[in-house]
Amino acid sequence: MYVKIKRKQYAVGVDIGGTKILLLITDALGNVIYKRKVDSSGDLSVICEMIDSATKEANIAKHEIIGMTIGVPGDVNSIDGIVRSSIQMGWKDINIKEYISSRFCFPVDIKNDVNLAALGERWIGNGRNSDHLIYISIGTGLGGAIIANGRLIEGSTYSAGEFGYIIDKDDINRGVMNGLDQFGSLEKRISGNTLNEKAQKIGLSSKELFVEYNNGNDAAKEIIDCFVRELSVVIANLVSILNPEYVIIGGGVSESMDCIQDLIVDYVKSLTIFSTEIRLSKLGGDAGAFGCIYNVLYQINDSSRIPDSASRG
């Protein structure tokens, strides 16, 4: 499974999550030579040790590493490498790039994990090569990323794509406002968390919710129908605003969404005059780590242009 090629140049991707960290090492062509999921830690020195162990296990010398990109959940200044706020990791205003760079001899880049997942999906996932795509991540919360003109749209302070903060008049009327370091208004309507809460009220887990929906359970149907409606309105508006070729839905919840994909496609079609192709994530939980690798191989020295897929595919 691990194909080691002669050219001794490697890229390291580290996708940090609240519970797990995915470590990925590939050669310069993007062939995976090491992949491991480990328990997460908010302690940067522990993370550095994990990275160190990974390179040793993969039998790679540090000077053979072209660079490393690290994905962090939360609000990240991707130029300075400062994590302004990551609730999941308990980090606030920490210069991760500076700390980790001081421990290794290769270039280190830090980005928002959902933005990296979008790059991963564009590279070797379901948004392959498209210059215009939107990625929506429905996990515990709801995040997003935008690629337009072949480039990641990070916005003026690297906060673009925060779809979870989309608000509507219902939210305002109910007083469900957006606040710093809180779930956003849309996130309170659509997220794994919200689905879980609703599922628990009828004695189910959120995975069982989708199974029961397929079995024709009325209570499950009501919850899922509401989820489909809310999500479709958001997708339709993003399509009218950004005219993407693809909308890719990733994150943990997307793994159960096969059964409602057609419903969403049809509903979105009824809400916007612009066409798009709605796809579920191909890479699943690996999207972020592959985005890290992509960032090392193709972007670390050029934060602007996303080239077409590498030969790896």
Added chain:
Amino acid sequence: MYVKIKRKQYAVGVDIGGTKILLLITDALGNVIYKRKVDSSGDLSVICEMIDSATKEANIAKHEIIGMTIGVPGDVNSIDGIVRSSIQMGWKDINIKEYISSRFCFPVDIKNDVNLAALGERWIGNGRNSDHLIYISIGTGLGGAIIANGRLIEGSTYSAGEFGYIIDKDDINRGVMNGLDQFGSLEKRISGNTLNEKAQKIGLSSKELFVEYNNGNDAAKEIIDCFVRELSVVIANLVSILNPEYVIIGGGVSESMDCIQDLIVDYVKSLTIFSTEIRLSKLGGDAGAFGCIYNVLYQINDSSRIPDSASRG
């Protein structure tokens, strides 16, 4: 007023509207040497004659013209120069670029008029130099444009920025859906047209509506408050989605909006956690034509990158 400099190279901008056409000719530095507003026509040969007359009046030889950009209201494929649909001009699937190019010896470029207005505002208006801005045009209808990473975001089929098609659950519940060649759902809530209709019901024009609002007229206040609320929700969501440095509001209605700008700023601040600066258009009705000139001088041979302002300022 018309300063003619020695360097004999000129740019032509033609902003076509439903009632008027604005013709602008500048030198290579962007200094205006000719500007005229004439009655509009849907007849392309008449438009070509207008352009011809303008260059003669400005005393310019055709070979001195670097290029011409034409702004068209509606759905424009800006690469092929095909106007897929322009209700205002009565055009459908017409290759404007091909027709007009065949009549002149210089390069011709066709773009959506609101996208050009955004370029104009970025260049010498209120979005000066920003790489991340949103432009909202509230005229008869409602249109928009996005600049991100210093480039116009046109989307996969050149339809990005169509904020007028944003829909919410209220629209859906009331059956106010989006349809081809119709006002969009949001456009039916926020536009000059809608303001006019509401104003007429209380015996006012839409301009008088803002005056009466300032005079404390309760009926006018109700209409304007609703306008402020609807617009602020849209701006807040665009800010959460795109994280722009500036949001610029242009179009005819914006000329009356001084008195509610602070209200909008405050309301938007309460709806999103991300900051932005909300400004009214500086160039007003000239924004589109200046965007045409900008497109000729800086983009016609590079549709990708928007450089910083020219010396003209």
